[in-house]
Amino acid sequence: YVVGNEYELSDEFTFRAMPAGQDWSPRLAVYGDMGNVNAQSLTRLEKEAYAGMYDAVLHVGDFAYDMADLQGEVGNAFMRQIQPLAARLPYMTCPGNHEEAYNFSHYRHRFNMPGDEGRTYYSFNMGPVHFVSLSTELIFFWYYGPEQIVKQYYWLKKDLEEANKPENRKLRPWIIVFGHRPIYCSSLDTDDCTKNEGMTKHEFENVLYDNGVDLTIWAHEHSYERLWPLFNRTVMNGSYEHPYTDPGAPVHIITGSAGCRENVSGFVKKPPSWSAFRSMDYGYTRLHVLNKTHVHLEQVSDVQDGKIIDEFTIIKTSHGSYDKSGKKRAGNFPKEVIKASLLMKDARKLELP
Numbered sequence: 606y607v608v609g610n611e612y613e614l615s616d617e618f619t620f621r622a623m624p625a626g627q628d629w630s631p632r633l634a635v636y637g638d639m640g641n642v643n644a645q646s647l648t649r650l651e652k653e654a655y656a657g658m659y660d661a662v663l664h665v666g667d668f669a670y671d672m673a674d675l676q677g678e679v680g681n682a683f684m685r686q687i688q689p690l691a692a693r694l695p696y697m698t699c700p701g702n703h704e705e706a707y708n709f710s711h712y713r714h715r716f717n718m719p720g721d722e723g724r725t726y727y728s729f730n731m732g733p734v735h736f737v738s739l740s741t742e743l744i745f746f747w748y749y750g751p752e753q754i755v756k757q758y759y760w761l762k763k764d765l766e767e768a769n770k771p772e773n774r775k776l777r778p779w780i781i782v783f784g785h786r787p788i789y790c791s792s793l794d795t796d797d798c799t800k801n802e803g804m805t806k807h808e809f810e811n812v813l814y815d816n817g818v819d820l821t822i823w824a825h826e827h828s829y830e831r832l833w834p835l836f837n838r839t840v841m842n843g844s845y846e847h848p849y850t851d852p853g854a855p856v857h858i859i860t861g862s863a864g865c866r867e868n869v870s871g872f873v874k875k876p877p878s879w880s881a882f883r884s885m886d887y888g889y890t891r892l893h894v895l896n897k898t899h900v901h902l903e904q905v906s907d908v909q910d911g912k913i914i915d916e917f918t919i920i921k922t923s924h925g926s927y928d929k930s931g932k933k934r935a936g937n938f939p940k941e942v943i944k945a946s947l948l949m950k951d952a953r954k955l956e957l958p
Contacts, residue, residue: 618692623660623731627776630896631732634690635663636863636889637701637785637824640670641683645864645887645907651689661731662694663892665824666701666742666785670865672715673706680711699738700725701785701825708749709742726757728764733897735768735777737761737818739784744804758808765816769926778897778924780818784809787823787859789835791880793871794826810836813855817926820900820919822890824861827870829890829904831882831915832857836927840879843920848881850920853927858902860890882915898922 608615634650653659672680690696697718704712713723718738721727725740739761743753767773768780788806813821814836833840834852841853849856862869862885869885876883886906893901895918904915 620693623695627733627897629732631660631734631892631894632658633661633663633892634659634889635665635783635822635892636860637665638667638827638861638865638867639664639863640668640865640867641679641686642670642866643864643868644686646862646889646905647686647690647864649905649907649911650889654690654693658891659694662690662696663736663783663822664696664698665783665822665860666699667703667824667861667865668698668701668712669703670867671703671706672711677711680715684715697729697736697738699784700740700742702742702745705742705746708746724753724757724760726760728768730777732894733777734779734781734894735773737764737768737780737782739782739809741784741786741805741808744808745786754808758812761809762812765812765818769816774817774924778921779820779894779900780816780924781820781822781892782809782813782818782855783822785823786825787857788821789832789838789857789879790823790826790830790859791873791876791883792826792828792830793873814927817924818855819921819924821855821857822892823857823859826859826861827865827867828859828862828872829882829884829886829888829915830859830872830880831902831904831917832859833879833881835879838879841927847920849917851922852919856919858890860904862887863889864907884914886914888914 607617636646669679669683672683698716700709700712709725718727719729726738728737740757743757747754786805788810833848834842834854834856836854842848843850843852864887872883886908888904888906891903891905895901898921900919902917903913906912906914
């Protein structure tokens with residue numbers, strides 16, 4: 606195919622359409638925080654894409670650094686950089702804090718995601734997986750309209766409840782959620798890993814747990830971190846010997862080390878008990894949904910010439926909501942959302958479902 610107008614046409618590109626149905630094994634490249642400068646992972650990702658290793662890409666926020674700079678020229682340059690990937694594969698995204706300028710307008714206009722309609726959050730199906738893309742940034746930049754926070758919360762709850770219906774979970778048993786800022790991390794970035802952790806945690810953690818989300822993917826921290834299955838700071842391994850076999854809570858990973866001008870992030874010296882593996886190497890994650898019971902993840906190090914520095918497999922003999930016994934229940938509606946709603950300048954009534 607080619608794109609363009611009556612004056613100018615692009616080069617010719619090719620792509621392979623997704624297989625029909627649910628009984629196939631999607632392979633995705635996953636990363637966040639990749640900029641024009643110091644895009645360490647891009648060359649290797651392009652080679653692997655042309656070798657046919659991937660069916661799609663998940664870019665988990667923070668592009669170009671920053672797309673709005675120089676009246677958008679930095680964003681234009683970034684789009685040309687990722688063209689070898691994005692012209693060949695579905696390039697699925699969520700916004701990060703570096704897309705904040707002008708109410709995320711550069712992100713909204715450059716990335717047209719299925720069902721997004723400019724909201725910056727959406728969901729889509731791929732094989733046996735229901736993917737959900739969140740905007741964690743609506744919470745942190747509430748002054749663009751706190752009603753957006755409320756609407757996303759109700760949308761997420763409705764979307765996950767629909768995906769979790771027995772007839773839908775039978776077709777697509779895996780539910781994978783991705784958003785930019787992590788619920789948990791052990792990075793030295795004390796602003797997001799300590800002070801502001803509660804904002805993302807209180808907004809999303811209960812609804813993800815209640816609807817049996819299997820895997821959550823985050824970025825923002827310029828490093829890679831794998832956590833044990835975790836809810837409310839409590840490790841909920843499937844067993845001591847096999848922690849990722851039928852875990853009692855979602856599995857979290859953070860993959861924000863694709864490469865940008867801000868370099869990599871360090872970690873606190875003494876890792877918390879819920880942190881399973883940490884790396885400051887530039888790199889990215891490979892996600893392979895093997896079938897309806899097994900998902901395999903690998904972390905690739907660019908520093909070590911493509912070496913796999915971490916890998917694990919999540920095994921689910923059954924999918925669905927986690928056991929609520931002993932779970933400390935939060936309120937039905939996050940306090941942060943209520944607080945943000947009260948900050949609205951006008952007193953118009955929110956249009957909620």
